[in-house]
Amino acid sequence: MGNTDTKKCILDVAEKLFARQGFHATSMRMLTSEAKVNLAAINYHFGSKEELIKSVMERRILPLNKIRIERLQRIKDIASAEGHVPDIREVLLAFIEPTFAFKESGIGAQDFISLIGRAFSDPKPTVRKLFMEMVGPVFQLLFELLCDSLPSMPKNIVLLRLHFMLGAMAHPMNMSQMCQLIPNGTAIKMDSVSLTDEFVNFVTKGMEAPL
Amino acid sequence: MGNTDTKKCILDVAEKLFARQGFHATSMRMLTSEAKVNLAAINYHFGSKEELIKSVMERRILPLNKIRIERLQRIKDIASAEGHVPDIREVLLAFIEPTFAFKESGIGAQDFISLIGRAFSDPKPTVRKLFMEMVGPVFQLLFELLCDSLPSMPKNIVLLRLHFMLGAMAHPMNMSQMCQLIPNGTAIKMDSVSLTDEFVNFVTKGMEAPL
DNA sequence: ACACAATTAAAACGATCGTTTAAATCAAAC
């Protein structure tokens, strides 16, 4: 089963290059030469570049979604059983923490985080659609829980703020060396725990903001 | 001087297509055929595709930056003269309002807003660098004013939150039909005034969040 | 009307893209 080796090698390299250069800017020849496999290997094992993109995203997103949905559902169940509204900070944490924590989960995970940001803003509708189909149910559940947590807030405002949050999440994601955005000596160096903490602080207050 | 006509026509079309499809995914042939000019016209008038990208961004960003810097500088001067710290909401408004207000400033302006989001997250370093050189001074001034407004906040936290904000800004920007992100009937329809208001509400609270 | 520069037009350039084909190699079953 050398099969497994080749496929995994391609997936790993694709994850890295897609994250760092984008989908469109990464050619089959870059991928296969970096992975040290034949040019035709991608078409043989995955069918096409498009399906490789799908495989790369699925490999990480599906397990991540499973974790997020479990945590969100648990909050929903507990709140429902105990007859109170879910805590907004807990809801946000359940969604955000697994994402950022992924960075320390294994090799290439950091690159995958960038990948999510890329999928968000990719020019090609097919890529965005692919991504949205994968994360749609999670977003839906998150949205419902946010509405529950903020019962006095109009739903369209909650949705708008959710978009703000997702953008805020995606942006640092595809900025590997985002420190030098501001021509300033100040460097940002953070482990995923601190980053999660800072981010949840930020968006919790934003979500709770009075109208 | 048909010159002006052709150049302007190319710039308008490029702004539209770059915003909707991204820089890399928009070819010279798409641009010239949509603009109804000859294929060689872009190279003749702008030199290269890269320089066209630069021209497209400069045409809008430079005037926008002028407005933002004036407003920010005025806040800085007043605060300094009156011996108090600038108001955080005013600072954010000075930066955000001109950006979103641009939508109603003329034809194609909506597309330009998307364009900024694209430049932020473009895979090509040359594009990001180009953009950063254009907006660097504005970001620097904004950063300084934010630090002044939040004197008790560590500068690296301010910088981190500024990144969150810029991401939150950029994301809705390149989502023309972002309503359908969540598979939900709720639609988001907003004029730039309401959007600005909602966004400033959100990020002000986030920026002020206690550690 | 003529000369001259600026602009537009049509065609081709080499390079690279994703994909396909057909032969070579490998692995395991009989």
Next chain:
DNA sequence: GTTTGATTTAAACGATCGTTTTAATTGTGT
């Protein structure tokens, strides 16, 4: 050891990319 199916290899496919070239056209000043 041979056969059979899976995998790898090398080469080529047509399409499109950004750019350049050469010629035709337009506009302007004298």
